[in-house]
Amino acid sequence: MRTYIELAAAGAPNPLMPATAEIIAGSIAFLLLFLVMRSKVVPMFEKAYAERTAAIEGGIAKAEVAQAEAKVALEEYTKQLATAQDQASTLREEARAAGAAIIEEMRAKAQEDAARITAAAHASIEAERAQAVISLRNEVGALAVELASKIVGEALDDQARQSRVVDRFLDDLEKSK
Numbered sequence: 001m002r003t004y005i006e007l008a009a010a011g012a013p014n015p016l017m018p019a020t021a022e023i024i025a026g027s028i029a030f031l032l033l034f035l036v037m038r039s040k041v042v043p044m045f046e047k048a049y050a051e052r053t054a055a056i057e058g059g060i061a062k063a064e065v066a067q068a069e070a071k072v073a074l075e076e077y078t079k080q081l082a083t084a085q086d087q088a089s090t091l092r093e094e095a096r097a098a099g100a101a102i103i104e105e106m107r108a109k110a111q112e113d114a115a116r117i118t119a120a121a122h123a124s125i126e127a128e129r130a131q132a133v134i135s136l137r138n139e140v141g142a143l144a145v146e147l148a149s150k151i152v153g154e155a156l157d158d159q160a161r162q163s164r165v166v167d168r169f170l171d172d173l174e175k176s177k
Helices: 004-010 020-152 159-176
Strands: none
Touching: 020 159
16 A cells, blocks of 8 residues: 555645545535525524514513513502501591490490489489378377377367377477487
């Protein structure tokens, strides 16, 4: 087998170097392929790249818009929650005040009822006392007349006279108290 140096010295063609016709045909094919790729394939890649970039940027923009809307919704929710808490606090205070008013009203009504019942009891006691005094006067009068009849020795049958004697006697007793 001969070495490369020997072949080059003998003027033999280099096996690593293609023939000139192949270089020209390969260059023309490469140029045609390059032009087809540049005119057809590269625009499609560029279009796909632009669409993908637009989709990504649109997605980012949508995400930013959604994040901004979520932030606004959160702030609105927080405000509504604070308002609801304020309203609940106000309602609790109103209920507490209404409860206190109802308790005070019931207390006043109970005191009025107690005063009315006490007044009725006093009136009833006073009426019973007056009735007892009248009954006692009549009994004491009857006893006094009977006693006076026995002491004097004569009957005091006159009713008007008995009443005057009894009244005068009881009046004297009341004055002496």
